[in-house]
Amino acid sequence: FFFTRVKVTFVLNDGKRLETVxxxxxxxxxxxxxxDLNIEGFGACEGTVTCSTCHVILxxxxxxxxxxxxxxxxxxxxxxxxxxxxTSRLGCQITxxxxxxxxxxxxxxxxxxxxS
Ligand code: FES
Numbered sequence: 001f002f003f004t005r006v007k008v009t010f011v012l013n014d015g016k017r018l019e020t021v022x023x024x025x026x027x028x029x030x031x032x033x034x035x036d037l038n039i040e041g042f043g044a045c046e047g048t049v050t051c052s053t054c055h056v057i058l059x060x061x062x063x064x065x066x067x068x069x070x071x072x073x074x075x076x077x078x079x080x081x082x083x084x085x086x087t088s089r090l091g092c093q094i095t096x097x098x099x100x101x102x103x104x105x106x107x108x109x110x111x112x113x114x115x116s
Pocket of ligand 1: 029052
């Protein structure tokens with residue numbers, strides 16, 4: 001199999017940058033899990049859109065190039081996210097495409113886990 005790989009960087013609240021190489025077709029949640037990234041509380045519902053712990057903030061230009069808009073489900077969950085921005089999405093709902101190479105996302109400070 002040949003997988004197209006893309007670079008994805010997670011920027012944490014303390015400014016720490018976690019650089020990863022991910023497969024096209026993975027979600028940002030997959031990337032966090034597969035790389036064992038130490039982001040506290042991220043992805044509590046394992047991608048079932050019932051939490052907002054995978055909240056990420058994109059740069060406006062990246063937000064524009066996402067292939068899919070947020071579903072109603074995702075929007076509802078985002079409403080509950082802490083420090084919501086105009087370019088916020090749920091990481092488990094972003095699937096990487098090769099156009100998204102060099103994606104950089106911010107992981108907001110506080111995670112408001114709507115599951116608990
Ligand atoms: Fe819970 Fe994404 S992991 S909504």
